[in-house]
Amino acid sequence: MDATLSAGRAGPVPGSPRAVAQAGGLHPFGVFILLAGAFLPIMDFFITNVALPSIDASLHASASSLELVIAGYGVAYAALLVLGGRLGDRYGRHRMFLGALAGFVLVSLSCGLAPTVEVLIGARIVQGATAALLIPQVLATFHHALEGERKARAVALYGATSGIAAVVGQLVGGLLVSADIAGTSWRPIFLVNVPIGVVVLLVAARIVPDTRSSRPVGVDLPGTVLFAATLTALLVPLAEGHSLGWPWWTWAMFALAVVLGAVTVVVERRAERRGEIPLLPPSLLRLPSMSRGLLMVLAFSIGFGAFMFVFALTVQNGLHEDALHGGLAILPMALLFFAGSLLAPRLITRFGRAALSIGAVVQLAGLALLVAVIVQAWPHVSLWATAVPLALAGAGQSMLFAGLFRSVLADVPAHLSGIGSGVLITLQQSGLALGVAALGSLYLALEPHSVPHAFAAVEYVQMAIIALLAVGAVALPRFAQASADAPVIDG
Template identity: 50%
Template sequence: MTLPTSTDDSPTTAAPHLTRLGLLTLLLGASLSSIDFFIVNVALPSIERDLHASPATLEMVVAGYAVAYAVLLVLGGRLGDTYGRRKLFLWGVAAFGLTSLACGLAPGAWWLVGARVAQGAASALMLPQVLGTLHATTRGEGRARAVALYGAVSGVAGLLGQALGGALVAADPGGTGWRAVFLVNVPVAAAALLVGVHTVPDSRAERPARGDVLGTVLFAGALTALLLPLTEGRATGWPLWSVLLLVAAPLLGRAFGAVEGRAERTGGSPLLPPSLLREPAVRRSLVLGLPIFVGFSGFMFGFAIVLQQGLHYGPLKAGLTVVPMGLTQIPAALLVPRLVRRWGTRAMTRAALVHVAGLAVLGLTVLWSTPWSALSPLALAPGLLLCGLGQGVQLALYYRVALAAVPAARAGAGSGLAATVQQSCLAVGVATVGSLFLALVPGLGMRDAFVSALGVQVAGLLGLAGLSLRLPRRMT
């Protein structure tokens, strides 16, 4: 669920029309990376038992993927500008299949962590090309429908990931256990690669930007220095290296800003032009992503633990429990073009409030259940249905708001920044909301800790509702 991360502001070469099969192939590639971020959640208990992994290592299995993904997204977009988005998409799909195989064959916990980092890098190579190709090969209403469909698919992919992961772990095909959640990607990636060769049209920048090696290194260093200690610091007792990295993060960020500013002033090709952030509409659209993506990833991480360790659901039952969210999330996302015509950006406000209502119903259901161990998936369904309704509109509408906020001359760089914010927030969600939940469990118990984490997400969504009221009502 990313935006195109092309960082060149020049126009793109004319591209052939995107066929329905080509669109399906691109959406399949997009769903692979989103599914894989969440599919591992329900497999964590099995991984812990089989590989004797510590809690810190388990968090790295989840967050290592997201960190690598976020750090390399902008670079992946620039490579697509230079070498062609079709070629980079296909390379990314192939790399994703190979790294999924490496995850599935991992002999130890840290091998799995390393393979997950490589898998995140493959996603960063593949995903920037998807919406970039959609925008280069579609126009008008066709583009609006494609973006809405993209929002629906990428949003529900996270839910599908946990349901599919639970089914695969429970089925234990060929005695593979948790390894099946990674091995299933291999034939899907192979099919996408074979079909994509013939159906995905090519597009690239007419004047690809020159490389920004120093900017790329500083950007990657700043994000890593921020995200890595946030994901691992609490679980490892905040060792010295984590503190030093957090101290280094703002210094690296300032150095990156100075390098990019100099490149922009001297007519170079900065990875992310600093002037872009001076656009008020751009800043507002990026801030909207914080409560959406931090809350989503934190909720999915914590909810998977509650279902399996708190309620002692099996992997299949835990995975199927989240299906009601998908049942409303897909149609909600597909309705976004109609909602925008009727309410404009106020559709985001309403979606946030509906999501808050869903979390409130879910929290009250958890608190009022007596006994706690008797809580059933059917009892959780009403709250999850409401959450899916609000979430579906938020995810799809975010892309529309972000793209509308970026000036045409800055489309590539702006979408790259939005994509990086999105993926960073997914990692931060696990590191903050997820870690808060885990930290509260020993003192409050799992039920009250989960409700407290829901309260944090509610606060973020209320902030989202307030921020959305500051957006221009009409959208382009």
């Protein structure tokens, strides 16, 4: 017994997660814990989609307010993502991960208890900010605590996690809203983050190693503020304009967004000429893979964000299905997206850019078939009839998702890969938020006249985007052999 006590005082068991962390490494269980921490904020962008009718009924929210519940989260997330990575570099990723996760849990509690839609929107914006501080620490820890095949596998798992979280979010949201736990309706979709987050927080505090950059990059505060202001100036009129009849101030904000965007470009160029590394480095954006790939990622994300938003509303508001069936309806897409994510790296390595074009064609076929089913069979649309189209769309978009992310960093020097991937995910999140605001507004404007045609109008735009991506894939750089140094936010 004394020997046992002495062994306990001597320190953690060799090879245990805690011992590996103290040695500066990352145990496989630590990888799982970090992925669990990342899963929550990624899922939370989408989990509200199936809860929107319940939020509307409970808080008497306008359609534009419901858009802001989703898009406000996305803009805060996108605008502060690179800042989060740089703070982790400077002050320690372990500390930033724990602090951001604690903040995310507390703000999730605030979202779940929000008495009005205005409070909910404000809490969602803060929630997006905490997510932006949390996510970069996961990828950067993988990059600095793992090597070789373990690093490549961890980053691949992150990619699969981030993709599947989008569709799982709507499924989980539907389950929780339909359960109506203790008459709380939509509130558990946020409250569920509290117990899960606390468990991840306690475990991560013991087994995740502390890493930081030996050469941390300065925080580009002017660039961050200007970029956030530009996104906000675009988002607010897109979300509010249609419900208010497009008053003069909405057009003034669009003009302001153009001015702010131009000022952002000037400020970022001057910062780079002074030898600083700005939020959106102009020299990096001029690289062929970045200039072409980022535009395609932005377009893809706009379509994807809009689809998840309008499909949930079509199923619930149009077909009058409950939140559970609204979540289950997306399951075929989730399953094929997950399976496609596992196969995509091998197919892309073998077939190169052609794999992206094939994926785009498959997704295009799925979306076209889905529109045909909804328009022709309305209002007697069986959710079983949407399963095959959604499965095709999920399989195709998984190939595009993986290929576009891989191609963007093809020309980026290894020492700038962290900054490049930070820009990449910033543009992805911006696209998701803008898709909800822009194409979501189009849907809400047409919905009172005809739900199926409102859905079709949005999907025609998305299909046009996918068709352009199918053709544009040939303009991307040729794929090199996959390496262990996969994209990370380490900037």
